Amino acid sequence: MARNEQDREDLMREATAFFPRAEIQVEHEADPVFWGQKKNGHFSFYFGSDPVYQFDQNGLLRRAFIAGQLYRTQKNTLARLTRERNSTETVLKRDDLTITQVEVFLQMMADRFQKLDSDFVNKQHVRLIRSLSDNSELELQNLIQDKIKQVLQNSHQLAPRIRGKR
Template sequence: MARQIHDREDLFRDGTQMPIRGRTQIDQAEVVVGFRQTIPEGLCGSASLYWDQDPVYQFNSSGELRRVFLNGQRYAAENGVLMRLNQSRNRSSPDQTETPAGRLKLNPIAVADNETSEILAHLHRCLSQLHASLRQSDPPRWQTHGENTEAFCERLADWIGTIEVPCKIASSPAVT
């Protein structure tokens, strides 16, 4: 994720992996929600929620949390628990130079239950705030791609309704 506003990508414009997506402002944050696939009626598809650039929450098609980026930390689901992904140096000896592949090596580290609870509580606050904005008599203006605003807001409300409290953690970070 980009750290500076001028470096970040425009997720709404460039989010081609999310053929159905929308963008709005909540408080001072740009919120982008995208659905990765169009699937049969009654299901919402794999969703991603971007609250500015941090936090980011990604879900599978069952509404289970699969990836998180929060407070500059990356997390991934593994066997129903969150693992923090720490970048490590991949050098076998001190005189070796670091390769691009080595710089990208991520080591999963188990997350304590209290940290998982904090992450899920933050997610719940974001979803509650998003849902409340959809129910307001004067809801935030949505810019949408892939379907009209009314259909997108209905899809979004339906999707939020599928997320359990606390949210279930997926068995893997893969999109399903």
Template sequence: MARDAHDREDLLRDARGLSPRVELVVGGASEAFTLFAGFRGESLSLYFGQDRVYHFNDRGELRRAYLDGVLLKAEQGKLVAMSRERSASAVAFVSRELPAEEVRRLLDELKDRLRAFSEALAAGAYELVGEEPLGSGVIERLVGWLRANEDAIRTAVSPRVG
């Protein structure tokens, strides 16, 4: 997630803490989107364009997300939304715990997104933009992660990686 309102940095080049990592264009011409994926150990980060970012821990649990300008983080198995409120002199984060129904909808949408991405990968409906390091097998690793986790996404206890 970028720290300012500008387009995010070149994650394939700059996200050295995520290795291996890959950038893909997924889908056909009319519904194509750019996807960045990277691993930190066994923890996965997925960027569906700039406004849909999901970070998972090593158990496949959602620990952080960035959705349409709202930062979400896991706290004690619940999701907390943090929104920026700007004043003339400062920027403050305002937190609110998401109701269970909202969390369920968010997780259901995420599962649908992961399932569709998994199907696109299986069908070869993607174009490789780049991979770091080259020859790392990151797509195969990503396919394995999706198979193991796409239907079992839960909220983590903590926003931390491990």
């Protein structure tokens, strides 16, 4: 995710760690949706510049950026990281979510991905804008839809704690 949330890069051009990657327009979203997958199987969905969801290879949530807030898995919860800036540095303030807050967070995520899945059920509601992939357009759409379904199947769980983060 971008260091400064106001300065999102052109993900199709700049996010070279993602291959394949695609930018799509779907009926239920005003802004284009970016999807990309890394070599290790981790994948991300960017709904415009906000929200952003990053998943492990099993479709378990690792990180998110929502309403200007960073989130990351932290044992069995999510840590909300708030950027506090001054003229010389940026400090991340950590606040662990309660079980209820995590449940609400995951339900909101699942609702968004359910709408995205409903667009993919009717392929006429999905328009590929740009892509970098070895797959055909239909194969790429099917791959993205498979990842959406994987997220939905695992939307009640979090990925293991991100290594090196406490």
